[in-house]
Amino acid sequence: MTRTDQIFADPITRPHDFAFDGKVAGVFDDMVGRSVPYYDEIQRMTCELAADFAQPGSAVYDLGCSTGTTLLQLHPRLDPSIRLVGIDNSQAMLDQAAEKLAPIRAQREVDLRLADIESTGPLPQASVVLMVLTLQFVRPLHRDRIARRIFDGMQKNGVLIIVEKLLSADSTLNRLFIDHYYDYKRRQGYSELEISQKREALENVLIPYRMEENVALLKDAGFAHVEDFFRWYNFSGIVAVKK
Numbered sequence: 001m002t003r004t005d006q007i008f009a010d011p012i013t014r015p016h017d018f019a020f021d022g023k024v025a026g027v028f029d030d031m032v033g034r035s036v037p038y039y040d041e042i043q044r045m046t047c048e049l050a051a052d053f054a055q056p057g058s059a060v061y062d063l064g065c066s067t068g069t070t071l072l073q074l075h076p077r078l079d080p081s082i083r084l085v086g087i088d089n090s091q092a093m094l095d096q097a098a099e100k101l102a103p104i105r106a107q108r109e110v111d112l113r114l115a116d117i118e119s120t121g122p123l124p125q126a127s128v129v130l131m132v133l134t135l136q137f138v139r140p141l142h143r144d145r146i147a148r149r150i151f152d153g154m155q156k157n158g159v160l161i162i163v164e165k166l167l168s169a170d171s172t173l174n175r176l177f178i179d180h181y182y183d184y185k186r187r188q189g190y191s192e193l194e195i196s197q198k199r200e201a202l203e204n205v206l207i208p209y210r211m212e213e214n215v216a217l218l219k220d221a222g223f224a225h226v227e228d229f230f231r232w233y234n235f236s237g238i239v240a241v242k243k
Ligand SMILES: Nc1ncnc2c1ncn2[C@@H]1O[C@H](C[S@+](CC[C@H]([NH3+])C(=O)[O-])CC(=O)[O-])[C@@H](O)[C@H]1O
Pocket: 020, 032, 063, 064, 065, 066, 067, 069, 070, 087, 088, 089, 090, 093, 115, 116, 117, 118, 131, 132, 133, 134, 137, 138
């Protein structure tokens, strides 16, 4: 059961970096639903595309699976021979995911693993790998290696789907996109204090790339075709196909 996000509602006396701890995990579905424009539609599109490319007998990996929202929505669209693997480095998130995914475990193999994406090994039998709002939390130094490792282990005709917050290459547009994004947060009921305290907490941990940097990252890793399938100001969805 998810509660309303009040994490940044009161003044914070000792500022600290944003962490996916127990407090955040308990309100995460409300937080992400009110903080990411078109979150439900992004989930739907991600699941549609994942189902298009998921091959029977293969595995679908969700890196940074959080509370298991994507895996749960994916389940009814996939052949029962397909194994679901959720990876996250927050035990509190995985506890929420285990609860949410319990009902489907009788029908399919679901593996939830506590691991750091920056140091996990190859992902065997992957036809689809998802990173929905996760790559942006990986330290830039590690992003190339992770993309290459995902590509190397992936089956032919497989896909990597990433959803990312973006930086605009143009400073004026960048400011305007962020202004419109904060207007969106206000419409979702977040106060000025909540918006500014969360911005500060995320500053060193959520590091957005420009669209061109993400495309180059995926192409350099080996993906033959890279295409954006979603865009709302500074949020994007990108699908990368291995031929
Ligand atoms: N190095 C890492 N290794 C493993 N997990 C990590 C790492 N860094 C961050 N995470 C995990 O990645 C997730 C990012 S949230 C994903 C939303 C979800 N995909 C959704 O579609 O609802 C995005 C957001 O909150 O904006 C968190 O659960 C972290 O614990």
